[in-house]
Amino acid sequence: MFKNILCLLVVTLIFWGSIAWAQKAELTKIKYCVDPKWAPYEAIHNKKHEGISKEYLDIISQKSPLTFQLVPTTDWHQTLEFVKTNKCHFISMLNQSPERDHFLTFSDVYFHAPNALYAHYDQPMIGNLSSITTQSIAVVLDYRLYHYLKKNFPHINVIAVNNELEGLEKVEAKEIDYYVGSYYSANKIIQDASFSKLRIVGIAELEDKLRIGVNKHSEFLLPHLNQAISKISEQDHQTVFDYFKTTNFVHKTDYTLVLGLACFFSAIFIILYVGYSRSVRFSRALASKNKKLKALHAQLDAKNKQLAELAIRDPLTMLYNRSHLAEMINQQIKLKDRYNTRSCLIMIDIDDFKQINDTLGHKVGDDILKNLSNVLIKCARNSDIVARWGGEEFVLLCPETDIDEAILLAKRFQQALQEMKSEACPNVTCSIGISELHTKDSADEWFISADNAMYQAKAQGKNSISTLGNTNKVST
Numbered sequence: 001m002f003k004n005i006l007c008l009l010v011v012t013l014i015f016w017g018s019i020a021w022a023q024k025a026e027l028t029k030i031k032y033c034v035d036p037k038w039a040p041y042e043a044i045h046n047k048k049h050e051g052i053s054k055e056y057l058d059i060i061s062q063k064s065p066l067t068f069q070l071v072p073t074t075d076w077h078q079t080l081e082f083v084k085t086n087k088c089h090f091i092s093m094l095n096q097s098p099e100r101d102h103f104l105t106f107s108d109v110y111f112h113a114p115n116a117l118y119a120h121y122d123q124p125m126i127g128n129l130s131s132i133t134t135q136s137i138a139v140v141l142d143y144r145l146y147h148y149l150k151k152n153f154p155h156i157n158v159i160a161v162n163n164e165l166e167g168l169e170k171v172e173a174k175e176i177d178y179y180v181g182s183y184y185s186a187n188k189i190i191q192d193a194s195f196s197k198l199r200i201v202g203i204a205e206l207e208d209k210l211r212i213g214v215n216k217h218s219e220f221l222l223p224h225l226n227q228a229i230s231k232i233s234e235q236d237h238q239t240v241f242d243y244f245k246t247t248n249f250v251h252k253t254d255y256t257l258v259l260g261l262a263c264f265f266s267a268i269f270i271i272l273y274v275g276y277s278r279s280v281r282f283s284r285a286l287a288s289k290n291k292k293l294k295a296l297h298a299q300l301d302a303k304n305k306q307l308a309e310l311a312i313r314d315p316l317t318m319l320y321n322r323s324h325l326a327e328m329i330n331q332q333i334k335l336k337d338r339y340n341t342r343s344c345l346i347m348i349d350i351d352d353f354k355q356i357n358d359t360l361g362h363k364v365g366d367d368i369l370k371n372l373s374n375v376l377i378k379c380a381r382n383s384d385i386v387a388r389w390g391g392e393e394f395v396l397l398c399p400e401t402d403i404d405e406a407i408l409l410a411k412r413f414q415q416a417l418q419e420m421k422s423e424a425c426p427n428v429t430c431s432i433g434i435s436e437l438h439t440k441d442s443a444d445e446w447f448i449s450a451d452n453a454m455y456q457a458k459a460q461g462k463n464s465i466s467t468l469g470n471t472n473k474v475s476t
Helices: 002-026 052-062 076-084 144-152 164-172 183-193 216-230 234-246 256-265 268-310 322-339 353-360 362-379 403-419 443-459
Strands: 030-033 042-045 048-050 068-070 090-095 104-106 111-113 115-120 136-140 157-161 178-182 198-203 208-215 343-350 385-390 393-399 430-436 464-466
Touching: 030 076, 042 052, 048 052, 052 090, 052 216, 052 234, 076 090, 076 208, 090 216, 104 216, 115 164, 115 183, 136 144, 136 164, 144 157, 144 178, 157 164, 164 178, 164 183, 164 198, 178 183, 183 268, 198 268, 208 216, 322 343, 322 385, 322 393, 322 443, 343 353, 343 362, 343 403, 343 443, 353 362, 362 385, 362 393, 362 403, 393 403, 403 430, 403 464, 430 443, 443 464
Parallel strands: 030 068, 030 090, 136 157, 136 178, 430 464
Antiparallel strands: 042 048, 090 208, 104 208, 111 208, 115 178, 115 198, 343 393, 343 430, 385 393
């Protein structure tokens, strides 16, 4: 009986040992695929993996028992086919989408990146995807953005292209109106190809949240991958970013054989002369190229600043948008908590604006919004933040201001508004609510107080100023 138990124990240990050995062996020969033409995120050159995802895979390998082996592919479509057919266990960097959930399981996010809209300089700034109506827009086939546009913007004329370079070429040639794609890779292509007629005209709502996509047969890898990703430190991210900034992914051609043949078939004095002539021409060409690259860098920097400014501005009035206002409100709350400073919110709503749109048309309505914005800017002080909250609602954030000073500012605005004449709409009035920031007020509480005051002003007959209990009616 004892021998039988002993034999069973030995067999069990051998069985589980074999499983552990097999699992360990599996972890040392993990095959993966990449998008071979998506620099600087990832690319294949001479059958070697390069780019940001390569740097992160090296870090993940150091922080886990995993070792990786690249399976080269020729394009993105082949990469997807290889992971579906289990020729590779995972794709190193991609977005999660409902279409990909059918054949992939995704790791945690390890890299974030924005998407931008590009157009010819003749095209106006549009802000975001929602502003596109009948125009055409290029996007790479089978990228997540392609499926996102098809599903969420069915009215847009989406044109599939094979890669980002093709899409940007067609936009610069005016064959297609817009291109939407990754901010970093598109900017790199614009720089490498010297596209001088393209600019950023907006930002896409959908951000890239890049992960590792594991095929359904290899889900046992996920715990190891996620555990390693969770160990990636801020210093690791900074190291990758520094690599990204200093790497240009440009490869030099080896002319050793050509020079050797030239030396063999040419006399020494001819070689010296030709070498000298080529050196002079190359230096001149290089100087000219560097000058063009500097100019292109300056253009790209200007476009990037344009994009940053666009992200915090309302496209119609060019006032600050809701997102930027929310940041400034939180900043004032912190100053109140620390230094007990005084601040006021002034909420402004145009009276009967829907009736103006219905009777005079949206073009007149837009003109009124822009004219009113100009009046607000002229009345506001240098320290005030003027923002469009949405529709016909505007907000003034007034730092270092008590309730009496805010009332004076609101009256000055009403007086300036009365002096603003328009043949289309000569009698524009506003209801104004004012709220001072109190200790321990949250952003929502402060804003709701100003909003309630504004509605009280409307209830008092419109064209008035209210501070919840202190209504100042302005006669017209």
